[in-house]
Amino acid sequence: MQVLTDTTLEELKQKAVQLRRDVVDMIYEAGSGHPGGSLSVMDILVLLYYRVMRIDAANCRYHDRDRLVLSKGHACPALYAILADKGFFPVAELKRLRKIDSILQGHPDMRKIPGVEMSTGSLGQGLSAANGMALAARLDNSTRRVFVVLGDGEIQEGQIWEAAMTAAHFRLDNLTAFLDFNGLQIDGWVRDVKSQEPLVEKWKSFGWHTLEVDGHDYRSLMEGVNRAFSYKGAPTMIIARTVKGKGVSFMENQVDWHGKSPSKDEYEKALRELRDGEGGENFHGTDGHQGSLR
Amino acid sequence: MEPMATREAYGKALIELGLKQEKVVVLDADLSKSTKTSLFAEKFPLRFFNMGIAEADMMGTAAGLAASGYIPFASTFGVFATGRTYDQIRNSIAYTRLNVKIAASHTGITVGEDGASHQTLEDIALMRVLPNMTVVVPADGRQTFQAVEAIASFEGPVYLRLGRSAVPQVIPEELPFELGKAQILREGNDLLIVAAGIMLGTALEAAGILEKEGVRAAIVNVHTIKPLDNELLVRMAGNTGAVVTAEEHSIIGGLGGAVAELLAENCPVPVVRLGIRDTFGESGAPQALLQKYGLTAENLALAGKKALKLKKSGK
Incomplete structure (x- = not known):
C-alpha cells in the first residue's frame, strides 16, 4: 500500500510536464506520430514507471523485473520519453524517433529498444502477451507483476475479449490492466464509431476486478494500483478516464490530433502551454532531464 | 516402426x-x-x-x-x-x-x-x-x-x-536429421524429385515407375522448407537438369514455389510442380482425395516425364 505525499505528487506532476514536452518535441522532430494518445496515457505510465514498477535501467533484462506491455503501441512516444529519462537509452535518441536507422521505431520494437518488453502496434495483441508473461511469472513462482495498457478504441478488437477470458480463467491476479479511456479513436468518438457500453459491466462480467479512476490524478491512479495489488483471484482492470491530447489546449479532445505532427507555430504554442501549465516554469532545467525523480 | x-x-x-x-x-x-x-x-x-x-x-x-x-x-x-x-x-x-x-x-x-x-x-x-x-x-x-x-x-x-x-516410415533410420539440411533418399542422374511430408512415399513409388522406363530419378526430402537447403538443391538440380516437386499443398508459395524461386535465380532448369492446383479441397476419404486431386505416384511420374521433355527440348 503506497500513499503519495504532497512532495511526491508535485514531483510526478512536474515529471509529466517534462515528459509531455518531450513527446511534443519528438513528434515535431519526426514530422509524424500520435500526440493525442501519447498525452492521454502519460500520467498512467508516469505513475507506473516512477512509483510502482520494479525495474532497473542498468540491468534491463534481469529476470524478475516487472513487465509492462503498451498494447496501444502508437502511444510509444510517451513510453520512449520515460525510458530515455530513466536511462534505458540516451535521451538524444528521442530526436531520432521514426527516422532511418533509429532504434525508436514508429511502434515499439522489443528487439531494438531497451526497456520495451513487447513489440506492439497491431492493436488488440498486447493483453494476450501480458497474460503469457503473467502465466510465466506464476510458473516461476515469482512475485513480479505484469502491467498492460490498452486503448479504448483498441478493445473493439476481438482478441482483447479472448484474452480477457483467459486472464480471468487463469485467475491472473499478478496482472493489472489499464484502459486509457479518452473516448476517441481515429474516426471519431468511440461511442459513435462502435459503442463499447456498458464498459464497466463488460469487464466485470468477463470476470475482472474492475475499477474506475481519474487517469490524470495520481492519487486516484495510485488508489487503483493499491486496490489491484491487494485483490486476489482475478486480474484487475483499471478504467482510467483521460483526455486525449491532455496538456495542450488545442489538442485536447480533438480527434484530428490522433495521428499528426504539429506545425512550427503549433509546436511552439504547445511547448509554451506545457511550460506555463501545472508543472510550473523552469522545472525542466537547462539539460531537461535532471529532475529529482528517477 | x-x-x-x-x-x-x-x-x-x-x-x-x-x-x-x-x-x-x-x-x-x-x-x-x-x-x-x-x-x-x-x-x-x-x-x-x-x-x-x-x-x-x-x-x-x-x-x-x-x-x-x-x-x-x-x-x-x-x-x-x-x-x-x-x-x-x-x-x-x-x-x-x-x-x-x-x-x-x-x-x-x-x-x-x-x-x-x-x-x-x-x-x-x-x-x-x-x-x-x-x-x-x-x-x-x-x-x-x-x-x-x-x-x-x-x-x-x-x-x-x-x-x-x-x-509409413520412409526415411531410413541411419539418415541424420539436421534443421535446414535436406536428405538424399535416392540417387539418380536423370531427374530430381524434391518432396516433403506425405509425398515422400509417393516419390519413392514414382521413382520405381520411372526406373522401369529407364529414368533414374534422385529423391530429396526437404523436411525444412525454410531455410531451404540451397546448396544441395542447386547442386542436384545441376546434376540432373530437370526437377519435379511434390507436396500436399498449393503449388503456389509452398515447396514447389520455394524450389522454383531458388533455381530460377541460381540454376535455371525446368521445374514441374505437383501439388494442389490453386483450388480448395472437399470432403472425402483421404486416399480418394489424393487420387482426385492428382497427388499420386502415377501423376508424379508423368510430371517427371514432362520435366525431362522440357530439358530435352531446351525450353
Missing part, C-alpha cells in the same frame, strides 16, 4: 521433451485430443494451457510465455494455426523473433471428410513468407520425433507441419 500419423508422433515426442526440458510448455485451442497434446497435458498438467477456441489469443499468450523464457508449443489444426492467426504470428511471434513453436496438425487435403474449411493448402506459403520463421515438414513418425527435439533446441519461431493420417 509401424505407420504412424505425424501428429501422433508429435504428442509422444512432447512427453519426452517435457521430461528433458522443464521450460517446455504446451498450449492448445480445444483440440488437444486431436493434436495429441492431451498426452502432455496428462503428464504435465501445470505446464499445459487449454486456451479454448481462441487461436489468436493462444498465439499471443505463447509469445508472452516465450518473452519470459519459456519454450511454448502452440497447437491446433493447421488452418486455424496459420490463416486465422496470421497477424498474431506476424507481429507477436515472427517480428519479435520469439521462441514459439507452432505445431499444426491436420494440414493438407488428407484431413479428409471435414472438407475444405478444415484443409489448409496454403499454410506453408503463409509461414514461409514471414521473416525469422523456420518451416519444418516431417515426412514420417520417426522424423517427427527428431524434428520436435531439434526445434526445441533451436532458438526462434518455428512452424511444424503435421498430418492427421498414418504414414
Whole structure:
C-alpha cells in the first residue's frame, strides 16, 4: 500500500510536464506520430514507471523485473520519453524517433529498444502477451507483476475479449490492466464509431476486478494500483478516464490530433502551454532531464 | 516402426521433451485430443494451457510465455494455426523473433471428410513468407520425433507441419536429421524429385515407375522448407537438369514455389510442380482425395516425364 505525499505528487506532476514536452518535441522532430494518445496515457505510465514498477535501467533484462506491455503501441512516444529519462537509452535518441536507422521505431520494437518488453502496434495483441508473461511469472513462482495498457478504441478488437477470458480463467491476479479511456479513436468518438457500453459491466462480467479512476490524478491512479495489488483471484482492470491530447489546449479532445505532427507555430504554442501549465516554469532545467525523480 | 500419423508422433515426442526440458510448455485451442497434446497435458498438467477456441489469443499468450523464457508449443489444426492467426504470428511471434513453436496438425487435403474449411493448402506459403520463421515438414513418425527435439533446441519461431493420417516410415533410420539440411533418399542422374511430408512415399513409388522406363530419378526430402537447403538443391538440380516437386499443398508459395524461386535465380532448369492446383479441397476419404486431386505416384511420374521433355527440348 503506497500513499503519495504532497512532495511526491508535485514531483510526478512536474515529471509529466517534462515528459509531455518531450513527446511534443519528438513528434515535431519526426514530422509524424500520435500526440493525442501519447498525452492521454502519460500520467498512467508516469505513475507506473516512477512509483510502482520494479525495474532497473542498468540491468534491463534481469529476470524478475516487472513487465509492462503498451498494447496501444502508437502511444510509444510517451513510453520512449520515460525510458530515455530513466536511462534505458540516451535521451538524444528521442530526436531520432521514426527516422532511418533509429532504434525508436514508429511502434515499439522489443528487439531494438531497451526497456520495451513487447513489440506492439497491431492493436488488440498486447493483453494476450501480458497474460503469457503473467502465466510465466506464476510458473516461476515469482512475485513480479505484469502491467498492460490498452486503448479504448483498441478493445473493439476481438482478441482483447479472448484474452480477457483467459486472464480471468487463469485467475491472473499478478496482472493489472489499464484502459486509457479518452473516448476517441481515429474516426471519431468511440461511442459513435462502435459503442463499447456498458464498459464497466463488460469487464466485470468477463470476470475482472474492475475499477474506475481519474487517469490524470495520481492519487486516484495510485488508489487503483493499491486496490489491484491487494485483490486476489482475478486480474484487475483499471478504467482510467483521460483526455486525449491532455496538456495542450488545442489538442485536447480533438480527434484530428490522433495521428499528426504539429506545425512550427503549433509546436511552439504547445511547448509554451506545457511550460506555463501545472508543472510550473523552469522545472525542466537547462539539460531537461535532471529532475529529482528517477 | 509401424505407420504412424505425424501428429501422433508429435504428442509422444512432447512427453519426452517435457521430461528433458522443464521450460517446455504446451498450449492448445480445444483440440488437444486431436493434436495429441492431451498426452502432455496428462503428464504435465501445470505446464499445459487449454486456451479454448481462441487461436489468436493462444498465439499471443505463447509469445508472452516465450518473452519470459519459456519454450511454448502452440497447437491446433493447421488452418486455424496459420490463416486465422496470421497477424498474431506476424507481429507477436515472427517480428519479435520469439521462441514459439507452432505445431499444426491436420494440414493438407488428407484431413479428409471435414472438407475444405478444415484443409489448409496454403499454410506453408503463409509461414514461409514471414521473416525469422523456420518451416519444418516431417515426412514420417520417426522424423517427427527428431524434428520436435531439434526445434526445441533451436532458438526462434518455428512452424511444424503435421498430418492427421498414418504414414509409413520412409526415411531410413541411419539418415541424420539436421534443421535446414535436406536428405538424399535416392540417387539418380536423370531427374530430381524434391518432396516433403506425405509425398515422400509417393516419390519413392514414382521413382520405381520411372526406373522401369529407364529414368533414374534422385529423391530429396526437404523436411525444412525454410531455410531451404540451397546448396544441395542447386547442386542436384545441376546434376540432373530437370526437377519435379511434390507436396500436399498449393503449388503456389509452398515447396514447389520455394524450389522454383531458388533455381530460377541460381540454376535455371525446368521445374514441374505437383501439388494442389490453386483450388480448395472437399470432403472425402483421404486416399480418394489424393487420387482426385492428382497427388499420386502415377501423376508424379508423368510430371517427371514432362520435366525431362522440357530439358530435352531446351525450353
